[in-house]
Amino acid sequence: MIMLSRKARIAVLVSGGGTNLQAILDAAGRGEIPDGEVTLVISDRAGAYALERAEKAGIPSMEINKKACGGQMLFEEKLIAALEENRTDLIVLAGFLSILTPSFTTRYSRRIINVHPSLIPSFCGAGYYGLKVHEAALGRGVKVTGATVHFVNEIPDGGEIIAQKAVDILPGDTPEILQRRVMKQAEWVILPKSVETISREIVSRSER
Ligand code: GAR
Secondary structure (H helix, E strand, O other): OOOOOOOEEEEEEEOOOOHHHHHHHHHHHOOOOOOEEEEEEEEOOOOOHHHHHHHHOOOOEEEOOHHHHOOHHHHHHHHHHHHHHOOOOEEEEOOOOOOOOHHHHHHOOOOEEEEEOOOOOOOOOOOOOOHHHHHHHHHHOOOEEEEEEEEOOOOOOOOOEEEEEEEEOOOOOOHHHHHHHHHHHHHHHHHHHHHHHHHHHHHHHHHO
C-alpha cells in the first residue's frame, strides 16, 4: 500500500497587495509545493487586496485588525487563536508589516519565515519595509540588491537565512521600478521555493 504523506498546513500573513501570496498560490497550482498547502490567509489591516486573492483562490481568510484589537498582546492572542484553530504548521510572512513580539516568535521557533526585499544584512531591521528599502538602496548607490527569505526570531530581520537572490540596479531606476524588478526576479522565485523546502522539512520531521 502506498502511504500518502501529509502536507504542512500553511498560514500566510499579509498586509497589502499580496503579490507574494499570489506567487505561492501560483507555484502550488503548478505542483511546485507538493509538501504544503495554504489553509489560511490573515491580514492585519482592512481592505488588503491580498484578501481578495485568497477569496478568488477559495482559501479561508480573515482580517485581524491590529488597531481594532486595542494593543499588541490582544492582537497576538487573536492571531495565535486563529493559527491554532487552523492547526498551522508553518507561518509565512508575505508583506506582513506588523512587528511580532518575542513571546510570539519563540512560540513558533523555526516555524515562521519572512521575505524581505534586500540582501540581508543590508537595508533591513526596524524601519526598513516596502518601498523604504528600495529608496535606501538607491540612496546609498549600491549596484546590486535582491531579496532574502529567513526564519523569524526576536531580532527584526535577524533570523537564519534560508535563501537569497541578487538583482541588478539599473541606471534610471526609481524605487517603484526597482521594487517591481526585485519582486519579479527574486521574491516571487525564492519565496515559493523556500515554502516548499521548509514544508518538506516539517513533514519529514513529523513522520520520523
Ligand atoms: C514585498 O516587497 C515584501 O518583500 C515587503 O513588502 C512587499 C509586499 O508586497 N516586505 C517587507 O518589506 C517586510 N520587511 P506584496 O504584498 O505584494 O507581497
